[in-house]
Amino acid sequence: MDSKHTKDSKHKEQIMQDWMPDGWKDKNETLGTGNNEIITENRKEAILTGSHESETVTPKRTGSKQRKESLEQYRETFLQIPKLEDRKPVFVSREIRDRLDEIVRKLGGRRMSVSGFIENLARHHLELYHEDVENWKKL
Numbered sequence: 001m002d003s004k005h006t007k008d009s010k011h012k013e014q015i016m017q018d019w020m021p022d023g024w025k026d027k028n029e030t031l032g033t034g035n036n037e038i039i040t041e042n043r044k045e046a047i048l049t050g051s052h053e054s055e056t057v058t059p060k061r062t063g064s065k066q067r068k069e070s071l072e073q074y075r076e077t078f079l080q081i082p083k084l085e086d087r088k089p090v091f092v093s094r095e096i097r098d099r100l101d102e103i104v105r106k107l108g109g110r111r112m113s114v115s116g117f118i119e120n121l122a123r124h125h126l127e128l129y130h131e132d133v134e135n136w137k138k139l
Contacts (some may be wrong), residue, residue: 071107078120079108090118 062070094101100114108117126133 075107077124078117079104079112081109081111081113081118082119082122082123084115084119087115090115092118 097114100117102112104112104117
């Protein structure tokens with residue numbers, strides 16, 4: 001295995017851990033994903049289904065400095081204004097649109113839009129799961 005592949009795998013796992021709710025991180029059953037990543041069985045299921053067990057997890061305390069750093073990392077990843085070329089419409093439910101709009105208004109800059117936020121989310125997701133999607137296509 002080359003070092004780039006190992007580095008990308010570690011980076012992908014770190015991103016997943018950074019952005020997952022604590023309830024997804026602390027399970028002890030593990031599952032290899034084929035590219036030297038260890039992901040817990042419950043966490044992988046939660047990723048695929050979009051659910052987690054927040055009511056059974058004790059919240060961890062985080063300091064103000066850590067929360068500010070986390071917010072800055074979130075802004076750098078998802079709230080940068082993307083350049084959109086050859087745009088196409090995408091439809092989401094009113095509930096999701098309202099929730100995204102609230103995030104963009106409260107955390108984004110003046111020119112940030114929900115469309116830009118969705119673009120960044122989709123790019124991040126596609127980058128994060130590119131190898132897995134390619135493998136799943138072969139099933």
